[in-house]
């Protein structure tokens with residue numbers, strides 16, 4: 557197998573390491589020349605996945621044209637850069653999309669963006685509860701692999717499965733993508749609750765009511781309920797809302813501690829996708845007449861539109877309604 561991994565952040569590097577763990581030849585494209593050098597010379601990616609030694613079968617490149625001889629590409633760029641990255645690839649290769657977000661300006665899901673950028677490429681989505689550093693260390697992980705073409709989905713699943721890395725098949729691409737995009741925004745909300753000292757009851761309520769928002773929005777966009785309650789939806793929501801290992805949760809924690817969003821978002825090397833997804837999701841939800849009060853609250857905090865106390869009071873003062 558000759559896989560290519562496009563994007564050498566934490567997740568791309570972890571996936572490259574996992575795929576190569578049984579000796580498969582993996583070519584990892586990195587934007588930064590220093591990452592290419594560090595991977596090839598030191599077998600490390602200290603910029604994005606420090607402390608994880610990479611196997612000898614992972615080779616890095618900064619040249620997209622080298623992906624020509626690959627038979628499968630995993631796309632792991634930040635969501636807002638996916639269109640440009642995919643447009644620069646050799647055409648026609650199967651693409652597995654691993655980024656989580658909704659494109660600003662178009663409100664398109666990553667599969668829709670990739671389809672526009674590479675119309676001849678078959679597309680699958682890989683999404684679930686997967687902290688990169690745990691996957692890279694070989695800890696047990698289950699993940700959704702969604703592909704509209706069931707035969708292709710089965711082939712890809714067989715090729716990427718490893719003893720501790722279990723893909724579960726689905727044909728609901730939209731559902732898998734919406735779970736991964738929305739949970740990042742909800743993780744910011746749970747981080748806010750942590751930072752503001754609101755307690756674990758508040759966190760559990762945000763997870764449940766946030767999941768209701770994810771489900772309403774997902775169903776409106778054609779997702780299936782069972783996908784949203786699976787690994788790529790509820791599974792990833794629970795993971796990301798539970799720990800400062802999540803960049804989105806950590807961002808929210810900073811907001812909850814009263815730090816300005818501009819300060820928290822300035823000069824970041826790593827991506828907190830929820831900050832980009834939140835306003836796009838809010839606008840798409842409003843356009844579809846889907847109520848998403850937790851998402852609205854996160855946007856208000858990210859945009860410094862209201863003080864934290866007001867945002868929390870407004871959520872708690874919403875009219876009482878059936879669950």
Ligand SMILES: NC(=O)C1=CN([C@@H]2O[C@H](COP(=O)(O)OP(=O)(O)OC[C@H]3O[C@@H](n4cnc5c(N)ncnc54)[C@H](O)[C@@H]3O)[C@@H](O)[C@H]2O)C=CC1
Pocket residue numbers: 563564565566567568569586587588604632633634635637641654655656657686687688689825826827828829
């Ligand atoms: N880190 C994780 O545990 C997981 C991340 N993901 C998703 O994977 C995607 C990538 O995240 P990470 O690997 O964590 O990234 P990261 O936060 O570790 O690194 C940032 C990445 O952005 C890239 N980048 C910066 N500017 C760019 C540009 N102009 N064009 C293309 N790439 C650019 C950097 O080269 C680097 O690869 C995100 O959508 C994230 O939600 C999904 C599952 C797990």
Ligand SMILES: O=C(CO)COP(=O)(O)O
Pocket residue numbers: 656684685686687688740743792795796801802803804805827828829
């Ligand atoms: O998507 C992830 C785990 O599944 C990673 O979450 P963060 O991007 O919030 O770190």
